[in-house]
Amino acid sequence: MEVIDVGRHRERVQSIALSNQDMPAEFIRTETEQPALTTFNGAVPEIPVIDLGNPDHERVVEEIAKASGRKVFFELDQSEKEEYARDDNGSLEGYGTKLQKEVEGKKAWVDYLFHNVWPPSRINYKFWPKNPPYYRKANEEYAKHLKVVVEKLMKCLSEGLGLEENALIDGVGGEEVMEYLLKINYYPPCPRPEVALGVPPHTDMSALTALVPNDVQGLQVFKDDHWFDAKYIPNAIVVHIGDQIEIMSNGKYKSVLHRTTVNKEKTRMSWPVFCSPPPENVVGPLPQLVNEENPAKFKTKKYKDYEYCKLNKLPQ
Numbered sequence: 001m002e003v004i005d006v007g008r009h010r011e012r013v014q015s016i017a018l019s020n021q022d023m024p025a026e027f028i029r030t031e032t033e034q035p036a037l038t039t040f041n042g043a044v045p046e047i048p049v050i051d052l053g054n055p056d057h058e059r060v061v062e063e064i065a066k067a068s069g070r071k072v073f074f075e076l077d078q079s080e081k082e083e084y085a086r087d088d089n090g091s092l093e094g095y096g097t098k099l100q101k102e103v104e105g106k107k108a109w110v111d112y113l114f115h116n117v118w119p120p121s122r123i124n125y126k127f128w129p130k131n132p133p134y135y136r137k138a139n140e141e142y143a144k145h146l147k148v149v150v151e152k153l154m155k156c157l158s159e160g161l162g163l164e165e166n167a168l169i170d171g172v173g174g175e176e177v178m179e180y181l182l183k184i185n186y187y188p189p190c191p192r193p194e195v196a197l198g199v200p201p202h203t204d205m206s207a208l209t210a211l212v213p214n215d216v217q218g219l220q221v222f223k224d225d226h227w228f229d230a231k232y233i234p235n236a237i238v239v240h241i242g243d244q245i246e247i248m249s250n251g252k253y254k255s256v257l258h259r260t261t262v263n264k265e266k267t268r269m270s271w272p273v274f275c276s277p278p279p280e281n282v283v284g285p286l287p288q289l290v291n292e293e294n295p296a297k298f299k300t301k302k303y304k305d306y307e308y309c310k311l312n313k314l315p316q
């Protein structure tokens with residue numbers, strides 16, 4: 001856990017590098033039942049505090065949440081939402097639902113929409129809600145804002161590995177090619193929250209995930225055999241280390257295991273952006289981190305092959 005201080009405009013990096021740190025106050029231990037899952041024990045280098053220096057941060061994050069008039073989308077008739085349904089072409093983009101589906105013995109309780117927000121060449125506006133009218137502007141601005149934040153974080157994380165600042169960005173193919181996929185999660189009130197989960201325990205396959213939640217509690221991270229609530233902090237961006245950074249760092253950074261619970265009375269929403277290499281790019285442990293004493297712990301492969309195996313629960 002690191003706090004990135006930008007003066008008055010604070011951004012918090014919550015889930016980052018939880019492994020070797022005491023749980024900060026923002027994480028509150030919950031006594032929910034524990035699934036049999038792996039714990040993280042890896043060594044995590046210190047991450048420097050950086051100044052993002054963007055006085056616009058608060059406004060941009062507020063606007064992206066406000067354009068949670070985006071909620072409007074999820075309250076459309078099912079048939080209208082289906083007009084945005086995912087194509088059968090292997091891309092994640094489009095509308096999907098897991099409401100009522102059984103996942104790992106619990107009812108999944110989430111409606112969601114995916115669409116790319118960066119780079120412009122990968123944007124397909126047919127998946128962007130038409131309402132509210134300022135949806136597009138708020139998202140485009142947010143994507144540009146996030147790009148700066150993510151690039152700074154990637155640089156810090158590279159330095160945390162004792163490498164030159166562009167090492168991780170180069171490892172995914174360079175900052176201009178990184179792809180930013182927005183997901184909107186919509187968790188409506190659930191009559192029986194104790195038998196439901198929003199999203200089941202998982203790690204993200206991205207390099208980094210930058211997430212803005214609404215103020216309804218729900219995100220939990222796993223550490224030392226326990227689930228911890230990640231407390232909501234207004235206008236904060238929650239950042240998860242994803243699988244690709246774990247791979248590139250050859251296991252020095254850990255991809256954070258997380259899940260979401262649902263609420264009986266309130267609608268929870270979250271807007272994660274998955275920042276990933278392009279599908280054709282090959283990702284593996286950075287050669288600078290591999291030697292005789294530290295052999296590669298992960299395969300080097302195309303991101304699209306990694307994604308395929310992960311989505312289909314195949315061995316990597």
Ligand SMILES: O=C(O)CCC(=O)C(=O)O
Pocket residue numbers: 183185198199204211213218219258259260269270272
């Ligand atoms: O809703 C959240 O806070 C987390 C969602 C999540 O982990 C995901 O969609 O991958």
Ligand SMILES: [Fe+2]
Pocket residue numbers: 202203204258
């Ligand atoms: Fe996730």
